[in-house]
Amino acid sequence: MTTFAELTTLRVGGGARRWVDARSADEIVAAGSAARREGDEWLALGGGSNLLVADVDFAGTVIRILSEGIHIESEGAEHTLVHVEAGHSWDDFVSWAVRNGLGGVEAMSGIPGTVGGAPVQNIGAYGQELSDVVHSLTFWDEARDEVVTLTNSDMDFAFRHSILKNGRRGIVLDITFALHRVGNGPEALSRPLMFEQLASALGVAMGASEPLGAVRDRVLELRRSKGMVLDANDPDTFSVGSFFVNPIVSERFSRTLPAEAPRFPVGDEEPPRYLAPGEDVPPLATSPRAVKLSAAWLIEQSGVRKGFSLPGSGAAISSKHALALTNRGSATADDVFQLAKYVQAMVQSSFGVLLLPEPTLVGFSL
Numbered sequence: 001m002t003t004f005a006e007l008t009t010l011r012v013g014g015g016a017r018r019w020v021d022a023r024s025a026d027e028i029v030a031a032g033s034a035a036r037r038e039g040d041e042w043l044a045l046g047g048g049s050n051l052l053v054a055d056v057d058f059a060g061t062v063i064r065i066l067s068e069g070i071h072i073e074s075e076g077a078e079h080t081l082v083h084v085e086a087g088h089s090w091d092d093f094v095s096w097a098v099r100n101g102l103g104g105v106e107a108m109s110g111i112p113g114t115v116g117g118a119p120v121q122n123i124g125a126y127g128q129e130l131s132d133v134v135h136s137l138t139f140w141d142e143a144r145d146e147v148v149t150l151t152n153s154d155m156d157f158a159f160r161h162s163i164l165k166n167g168r169r170g171i172v173l174d175i176t177f178a179l180h181r182v183g184n185g186p187e188a189l190s191r192p193l194m195f196e197q198l199a200s201a202l203g204v205a206m207g208a209s210e211p212l213g214a215v216r217d218r219v220l221e222l223r224r225s226k227g228m229v230l231d232a233n234d235p236d237t238f239s240v241g242s243f244f245v246n247p248i249v250s251e252r253f254s255r256t257l258p259a260e261a262p263r264f265p266v267g268d269e270e271p272p273r274y275l276a277p278g279e280d281v282p283p284l285a286t287s288p289r290a291v292k293l294s295a296a297w298l299i300e301q302s303g304v305r306k307g308f309s310l311p312g313s314g315a316a317i318s319s320k321h322a323l324a325l326t327n328r329g330s331a332t333a334d335d336v337f338q339l340a341k342y343v344q345a346m347v348q349s350s351f352g353v354l355l356l357p358e359p360t361l362v363g364f365s366l
C-alpha cells in the first residue's frame, strides 16, 4: 500500500483512500473534476517536500502531479518566456536554465519539489524569489471547475505566501516563466547578486555578477552545509526544509527583543520628514514599519538547540539548522508534530512571538 511516508521528504504519514497518477494537464484536470463531482476530499501531491501528513489514512483522493516538460515559448528583448509542466522537478528546471544561459532562478538551486508546488508558498532562497520570474500560470480552478490563466499579479505573492496557500483551491497545471537571456551557457554572467552570504561565498561584493554555473555550484555547497539538499544518506535532510516561517512583526514590537536579535527591515521605509506648519500629525498607524525576524535565532535562544529531541521521539531538530525538524529514521508524523508544538510554545513563552508553520499540514493544525 502506498503511503505518504514513501512520497514525502519527512518520510512520515499514512496512506490514502485513493491515489491517482496524473501524467498530463488533461489527466490532472480529469482527476480534480472527478473528485469534485463525487464530493471527495482531494490533495495535490508534488515532490512531498513541504507536507506534514498525519499517520492516519487520508480519507480522500491524492492526485500525484507527474506531468513533465520544458520548452521555450518566445525570445524577446526583455525576457525569454519558458513554459514548464507542473510535475517537472524544480531543480531540474533550474539546472536547465543555467545550462541555457537563462538567469533569474540560479540562486534557487537545490530546492526540492516540483515546479507546480513552487508558487504555493512563493519559494525563495539567497536573494531570489519565484514571484520575480513568474509570468503566468495555468490553473484548474476547483470552484468553477474550469482551467484559467492567472497572471503574476493575480497570485497575491508575498514572503512565503500566495493566493494558493490560503483560499484559492485548485491545481497548477503549468507555469510560464519570464527569464533573462544573459548568454548561451553556464558561463553567462548572472544578474547582480543580492544576498550578502552568497556574494561573500563567491568572494565578490554585493551587486556583482558571476557566471550562472558558479552561482549554482556555490549555492548547492552552502545548502549542503546546512542539510538543505536532499541526501538519502543524511537524516538532517529528512525534513521540509524550514519548518517555521521567519516572522514579520512591527518595528515597535521588535524593540522588545534582545538587542542582538537579527532583524531585517521589510518593504520601503518612509524617509523622515518635517511636518509643514499647521499640517495634521499623521496617525502612527498609517506607516507601521515591519521587521523580519530570524525564526532560527528565536528557536535557539528560547533554549531549543540543534539536535534537540523530546524523550522517546524519533524526530529531532537538525544538527545543522535550528529551523529544520527532521526524521532521524523512526519518527511518526505525530513525533514531528509534537516537536513542532514544543518549539512553538518555547518561542512564544520566551519572546511572545507565535511561529507559524511553513509546510502544509494535513490532519493537524498548529
Ligand SMILES: Cc1cc2nc3c(=O)[nH]c(=O)nc-3n(C[C@H](O)[C@H](O)[C@H](O)COP(=O)(O)OP(=O)(O)OC[C@H]3O[C@@H](n4cnc5c(N)ncnc54)[C@H](O)[C@@H]3O)c2cc1C
Binding pocket: 009, 043, 044, 045, 046, 047, 048, 049, 050, 051, 065, 086, 111, 112, 113, 114, 115, 116, 117, 118, 119, 120, 121, 122, 123, 124, 125, 164, 170, 171, 172, 173, 227, 228, 229, 230, 237, 239, 240, 241, 242, 360
Ligand atoms: C531539504 C529541503 C530544503 C528546502 N529549501 C527550501 C528553500 O530554500 N526555500 C523554499 O521556499 N522552500 C524550501 N523547501 C520547501 C519545499 O521544497 C518547497 O516549498 C517546494 O516548492 C514544495 O514543492 P513540492 O512539489 O514538494 O510540494 P508538496 O510538498 O508536494 O506540496 C506542498 C503543498 O503544495 C500543494 N501543491 C503541490 N503541487 C501543487 C500543484 N501543482 N498545484 C497546486 N498545489 C500544489 C500541495 O497540495 C501542498 O499543499 C525545502 C524543502 C526541503 C525538504
